[in-house]
Amino acid sequence: MALAVALGRRPTVLVLDEPLADLDPVARAEVMQTLMGEVAETGMTVLLSSHVLSDLENVCDHLLLLSEGELRLAGDVERLVSEHALLIGPADGDEHAVPEHAVVEKRSTPRQVTFPLRDTPHRSVPGPGWEVHDPTVEELVMAYLRAPKPPVAARAEEVAA
Known part of the structure; x- marks a missing residue:
């Protein structure tokens, strides 16, 4: 009503x-x-x-993700999805080829490892058995909610940008 x-x-x-x-x-x-x-x-x-x-x-159309009183992710939904990728590979795969600076979080099971990545202009895979997918809004939100908080200086730079 x-x-x-x-x-x-x-x-x-x-x-x-x-x-x-x-x-x-x-x-x-x-x-x-x-x-x-x-x-x-x-x-x-x-x-x-x-x-x-x-x-x-x-x-x-636009997403503002707040966690513990802090802004974790903000922007046009289509742009946010296009700027991220979901990299999935075997648990025993070569994780060293994953660009560490782009990793939002890492999720592992005995069979596979999943990396939501940010700032991914190209979508290359580290090797055989790896796949790259577009993330869903839910996958992005969950990755940022589970991710460790970035250092204060990094958060200030992201908000200013």
Whole structure:
């Protein structure tokens, strides 16, 4: 009901905090469809916060990722995805060929290792058995949430850029 009242006022900016949290999957889809229809019709800006990453995957144009009160990732979603790559290879593969400065985090299982990489203008693989994929928004968000915090100086440089 609160969403209907807010939309009825035709705001230029609508701030929603976990608007889909208590809805079943069908209602979630219907509410998002209605909301995106209003955005398309009126041109309003919606600032949507959500802990459910699948809610954001197909609807957000711009992403601001906050963790522990700090900005971890920000930008146009398409640009962020294009500037990252997901490198997957065998657990016993040559990890030394992975550009360490570009690694967001490292995830390992007994069979494979996964590196979300940033600033990847070329998508070369270190050797046989390795694959490069475009990350999803969820994979990017999770990588930055799990990644160790960069040193304070590095964070200040990223925010200034």
